[in-house]
Structure formats: C-alpha cells, structure tokens
Amino acid sequence: MLGRLEVWGGTTEHGRACYYVSVGDKSLLLDCGINIVTGEMPEIDYDKLDKVDCILLTHSHEDHSKGIVELLKKGHPKKVIMTEETGRQLDEMYSEELKQYAHEFIFVEKIASHLEWFKLSDHIELCYGASGHMYGAIWFLIKIYDKTIFYSGDYNRQVQILPFHVPEKSAVLDPIDLAIIDCANGMQKMNAKINRREMHDHMDHALRQKGQNLFIANRFSKVIETIILLREQYPNLVFYYDEALYYEIVRQVKSISLFKQFRDESLNRHSENFRAKWFEKANFIFLDQDVLYLEKQLAVESFLQNGHNQMWLTSKASFMKHQDELQGPSTERVFFCDIEAHQGVNGVIELLNALNINKALLCHLDGHENLKSVKFLKSKGFYNVDICQIKASVAF
Ligand SMILES: [Zn+2]
Ligand SMILES: [Zn+2]
Incomplete structure (x- = not known):
C-alpha cells in the first residue's frame, strides 16, 4: 500500500511542526504547532484534517502544540494522543481555551507502557518512548497497514537525569519506511x-x-x-x-x-x-x-x-x-549558552545506524543549514536522507 506524507509545517523552518501521514484510508496528524515568532499556523488542508483518525502530540512546546488549540476552537479533530505530563502542561498553558472547547485528550501511559506496541484503531498501531527533549516529550513509532513511520519529535539523547527510551529497543523488525527526524542543531557539533x-x-x-x-x-x-x-x-x-x-x-x-x-x-x-x-x-x-x-x-x-x-x-x-x-x-x-535539547547531524547518524530506515527526512532546521546537513550526511553514505519544502508531498 502506498504511504503519503504531506508537510504542513516544520521542515526548512524552525518550528510550526505539522505532518500529515496517510496510508490507504487511514491518516494521522503528527503535531500541530505555530511559528512562535509570527504566530503563523501550518498550511493545513482542512478537508484532509477532518478525516484523520487522531492527532499525535509529541510535547507541549508551542511550535508543536499551539495549532491544536486553534483547531479545537474551530471544531476540528478533538482526539489528541500525548503523555499525561504533556496533558498537564497543556492544561496550564491553555487553561482558558481548554475549559471552553470540547477536546478528547488520550494519555498513552493509560494504554501501554513505553516501548510497548498497542493498537490505536483498525490498522493503526503505536509505540512511544521518552525523547529526552524535556519532561513529558516523546517520539512515536507508527504502523499503518504495512507501513512503518518513525517521528522523533524534538529529540536529544544526551540526557543526564531525564528519562530517555531508545527507539531501537521497540523491536521493530520491519524496515522503517519513513522517518521524520529532528536535526535542529544542524552541523553544530554540540556536546x-x-x-x-x-x-x-x-x-x-x-x-x-x-x-x-x-x-x-x-x-x-x-x-x-x-x-x-x-x-x-x-x-x-x-x-x-x-x-x-x-x-x-x-x-x-x-x-x-x-x-x-x-x-x-x-x-x-x-x-x-x-x-x-x-x-x-x-x-x-x-x-x-x-x-x-x-x-x-x-x-x-x-x-x-x-x-x-x-x-x-x-x-x-x-x-x-x-x-x-x-x-x-x-x-x-x-x-x-544553550542547553542542548535537540540534536544535529551526529545524532541523526546515530539514529540512521540504529534503525533500519528506508527514507529519512530532516526537520526543525532552517536556512542553508538544511542543505549543509543533508550534503554532509550524503557524503557519509546516507543517501536515504533528504529535506523537503513546506506543502511538499512525499510518497513512501
Ligand atoms: Zn520542543
Ligand atoms: Zn520544536
């Protein structure tokens, strides 16, 4: 079955993360953030949005979550999956809006533990783990029909106290057809x-x-x-x-x-x-x-x-x-001084080596850092890595 990714925001820019993935008649939205500087919403196709099974939210930062609040106001999909901690942070951040608008927040821990696969609905399975970006932040592994997708969310393995779960321990046997990977630090070698x-x-x-x-x-x-x-x-x-x-x-x-x-x-x-x-x-x-x-x-x-x-x-x-x-x-x-909360090309290489990825797309980085990072990764033999423009549609 053919999979399709539509980038509604979050590539070639820092923020406004929003990815629409569909396989056959099933579809999901991964995050829905705004541009924190301009307040701009992602480039949403509302007809498609209204048919998604649910929204997966990686963490509470506005460049991943605030668009969801805007969608709730307009009566669009209300079913959002996240950690309990993210739910609590959203409650604090958007208390007025959440009181006012109907929403259905589902907490992953109530369904399964980290690194454990569970069935979300017919033909959709999920697995999650702490992404090390902040407390409550997670990555997702998603199976829709025969396609497997990895979405890192904002991701950083160099944690000292925070929990982190290694995605390769989730027993993914099939190759990952599409991986959307945080590379916000680009070529910066942060340690x-x-x-x-x-x-x-x-x-x-x-x-x-x-x-x-x-x-x-x-x-x-x-x-x-x-x-x-x-x-x-x-x-x-x-x-x-x-x-x-x-x-x-x-x-x-x-x-x-x-x-x-x-x-x-x-x-x-x-x-x-x-x-x-x-x-x-x-x-x-x-x-x-x-x-x-x-x-x-x-x-x-x-x-x-x-x-x-x-x-x-x-x-x-x-x-x-x-x-x-x-x-x-x-x-x-x-x-x-920056606290490292994302990763750059070195982190991406670690992921590419650990997971069997067919196609990888870098996200969360802007300007020419994009091209530099992709060029560098290709020079290291990772030809399956790319970037794509907002509104682009990618088959996988
Ligand atoms: Zn973040
Ligand atoms: Zn972010």
Missing part, C-alpha cells in the same frame, strides 16, 4: 559535556567577580534538569527561582522517579532558597519570564548597570531580538 563545562567556567568566573548568574528559561524545558545538577554542584550557594519555576521544580522532582535520588535533599534546599530575597543575595537566579517583561524589570532594578556578570540562558531567537536593546558596558558580560 552536552563540553557545553556544561563551558557554562561552569563562565559561572565560576562570574561568582569570583561577586557577580550573579541569571537564567531566563521556560519552566517546561530541560532547565529543570540543569537546576538539579547545579544544586548538586554548588550545594552551598543561594538559588532564587520565580514562583512559576519554583512550583514546576518541586512538582517535577516529586514526580520523576529518576530524580528520586535527589528528591528530599533537593526539595529542602529548593524550599529554603526560594525564600532568598530577590536577586541581591542569590548567586543563581532562575526566571520563567518573557524576556520583554524581564527587560522592564531590569530597567527598573538597574540590574544591567550594576556591573553584575550575567548569563542569558534563553532561546537564541529572543536573545538576538533583544541584543540591540541591551547596549552599554554590561552587554559584553552577557554570555549566551
């Missing part, structure tokens, strides 16, 4: 260990100068893992979290079984330090705030003019957007 070492060097430098380390981070991200690790490394220093981030840390530390070894002690420390007064006393400040909002805060507090060393840990996009606005002597003390 979590080197990254972290570099980050610690900068932080230590700041601390020696009696400066502070400022982190701006989405609480629904890998930052929680970073905080726990930093707490272990600097047990005697003072940490400050804003309220939203604090409650998320406490919640995740309580619920992730792998965090248990840190649990009691970490929780005590978090509670103690949460009471640390605003940033005057803190060595580390973590804020789950919009940079724009924070910038106003900074201006009010004259934080930038105080000569503190600062570290911005935020998305590149918002950093670049605000770089112009952050002028003055302190700007040079701003060091950008």
